[in-house]
Amino acid sequence: MKEMLTVFNNEGEPTGIKDRDEVHRDGEWHETFHCWFFEQKDKKIYLLFQQRSSEKKDFPDLFDITAAGHIEAQENLMKAGLREIKEELGLELKAEQVKKGGVFKEVLKEGTFIDKEICHVHFHRYTSALDFDIGNEVQDIVRVPLEQFSYLVTGECRRISGVSLLSEHSIDLVKKDFVPHEVGYERFIIQSICEYVEKL
Known part of the structure; x- marks a missing residue:
């Protein structure tokens, strides 16, 4: 079954519904759900990245948002997000456990x-009590210190260390190991999580 998405103009107004492949071919604006898991431990903040499956058509093997996906046409935003979290991470979260970040x-x-x-x-505060049961779109979940990731984004360092939450093995990461998001997006995530944590 084709995945149908609502498309928008530059002003954010819906203009119609198109097949996902056509949306990406034509460069149409469409809605997605991003949920970043973070962990607080020893007064430090950690981000959780999923490693995309090597079978993925786009950006295989690269590290990305903990859970994310498209919002299909006429689909409820939160229901879509909770569905993606379940499909990718095997976790059944409730809406109140997922907080809006902007x-x-x-x-x-x-x-x-x-x-x-x-x-x-959106953000979710992760605790080790949650057991991941990853789907076929994901091959690993890696925890990275937010401060180190920030240095990687700004170019203050070229290599950072993470830990797999599935195997507990350490892993070294460089910028090219991550999906190439806009620097503005990465800085938005870092700042938003810091502001969110300060309010907890």
Whole structure:
């Protein structure tokens, strides 16, 4: 079954419904759900990244948002998000466990692939009591210190360390290991999480 998405103009007004492949081919604005898991431990903040499956058509093997996906036409935003979390991470969260972090418009390009997303960003405070049961779109979940990731984004360091939450193995990461999001998006995530944590 084709995945049908609502498309929007530059002003954010819906203009119709198109097949997902056509949306990416034509570079149409569409809505996505992003949920960043974070952990607080020893007064430090950690981000959780999923490693995309090597079978993924776009950005295989790269590290990305903990859980994310498209919001299909006429689909409820939160229901879509909780569905993606369940499919990718095997976790059944409730709406009140996922907090709004804001909206960011981002453009990703790779060859003829043009991904113009209206990103509905959300956060979830992770605890080790949750057991991941990853789906076939994900091959690992890695925890990275937020401060180190921030240095990687700004270019203050070239290599950072993470820990797999599935195997407990350490892993070294460089910028090219991550999905190439806009720097503005990455800085938005870092700042938003810091502000969110301060209010807890």
